[in-house]
Amino acid sequence: MRPILLQGHERSLTQIKFNAEGDLLFSCSKDNIINVWYSHNGERLGTYEGGNGSVWTIDVDSESRFMVSGAADNTMRLWSVQTGKCLYTWEFPTAVKRVAFKDDDSQVVCITEQRMGHQCAIRVFNINREGDGTNQSKEPLYMFNPIGSKATVCAFTPTPNVIITGHESGKVALFNVKTGEEIDNNERAHGDVVTDLQMSKDGTYCITSSKDKSARIHDTKNLMVIKTYTTETPLNSAALAPDRPYVLLGGGQEAMSVTTTSLRQGKFETRFWHKVFEEEVGRVKGHFGPINTIAVHPQGTCYASGGEDGFVRVHHFDDSYLKAKPYGDLEIAD
Amino acid sequence: EDAAEESNVSAELIALRKRLVDEWNAWRALCKKEHAEERGHKHEKVRESEEEKEEIE
Numbered sequence: 304m305r306p307i308l309l310q311g312h313e314r315s316l317t318q319i320k321f322n323a324e325g326d327l328l329f330s331c332s333k334d335n336i337i338n339v340w341y342s343h344n345g346e347r348l349g350t351y352e353g354g355n356g357s358v359w360t361i362d363v364d365s366e367s368r369f370m371v372s373g374a375a376d377n378t379m380r381l382w383s384v385q386t387g388k389c390l391y392t393w394e395f396p397t398a399v400k401r402v403a404f405k406d407d408d409s410q411v412v413c414i415t416e417q418r419m420g421h422q423c424a425i426r427v428f429n430i431n432r433e434g435d436g437t438n439q440s441k442e443p444l445y446m447f448n449p450i451g452s453k454a455t456v457c458a459f460t461p462t463p464n465v466i467i468t469g470h471e472s473g474k475v476a477l478f479n480v481k482t483g484e485e486i487d488n489n490e491r492a493h494g495d496v497v498t499d500l501q502m503s504k505d506g507t508y509c510i511t512s513s514k515d516k517s518a519r520i521h522d523t524k525n526l527m528v529i530k531t532y533t534t535e536t537p538l539n540s541a542a543l544a545p546d547r548p549y550v551l552l553g554g555g556q557e558a559m560s561v562t563t564t565s566l567r568q569g570k571f572e573t574r575f576w577h578k579v580f581e582e583e584v585g586r587v588k589g590h591f592g593p594i595n596t597i598a599v600h601p602q603g604t605c606y607a608s609g610g611e612d613g614f615v616r617v618h619h620f621d622d623s624y625l626k627a628k629p630y631g632d633l634e635i636a637d
Numbered sequence: 638e639d640a641a642e643e644s645n646v647s648a649e650l651i652a653l654r655k656r657l658v659d660e661w662n663a664w665r666a667l668c669k670k671e672h673a674e675e676r677g678h679k680h681e682k683v684r685e686s687e688e689e690k691e692e693i694e
Binding site for chain 2 (some may be wrong): 343461462505506507508522524529578579580630631634635636637
């Protein structure tokens, strides 16, 4: 499994995302820039410039037509994937920490930070797909302030008007975006900040990662914890491998507490765990700092990791990985 | 004796894994069924409202 190193960011990566076909990989960083790469060879296709702050989050629609980003300059931006032009900019009182498209591309949900007298807010915007995309409504369709601990991550669930959120306290919750009502919660889903949340293909379950060193699979309907993966390092990201019974976990201690030798050796590892048996099955080394974000190709043929070291590494799986049945012939539903 | 013990352990492990896979697959089947029903329900609703519209017209 030879990695491709993508060099194009000057500061740490914050989120990476494949498009639906998996031919493109989007990356955003604290260097204010968003890049798009060909996933098969790592060639850079383009750059989305114009923001004035760390870009915290990105998402791409299912047609690879629009990309949405959220940044420390208190803006959420809509971009044309093809031309690289910024089509629309929404401005907020505080930074945008997370954005996510609905699976039918009709809406975007975003989280803005709690700061300077402003509460953490969750807003849902309609995305007007008519015309060239520049005609968007300034005002959100829905807006509310989640009660209690502030939200760090979110995504739409298959249930209409219901989103799932992860919080600073470790809580995972379901909210009705129309009313702002917290429909259900699991206060003890994690013991520390929820750092990532990625949905399964059909949205019926999701995986979360946390600084509490664990990742968990939750049923998105009732928030039941289905699986737990406990590691020995704080986790920043967790991803599901489609059609394979694995989950990929990444994280690592902050650079301050790491010895210089391990920094030099690129010892930060992506951990592969068996999704059903909750056993670690392998690790891939390479990053020189904590892994901040992991994404798996939608067809499961490769994965990418983005690090605190400013690099994105793309790993194409060997045939042996795709054919391997490390625990016998048991058929495992995706 | 050791070998016998080892094979016992692996038999237990195999049984455990079989059970875990069965539980997982059962939960997935339930999720998929509910998901499909909800989608069907949604479509029905859309159809109903379309029919209503037609009647009004």
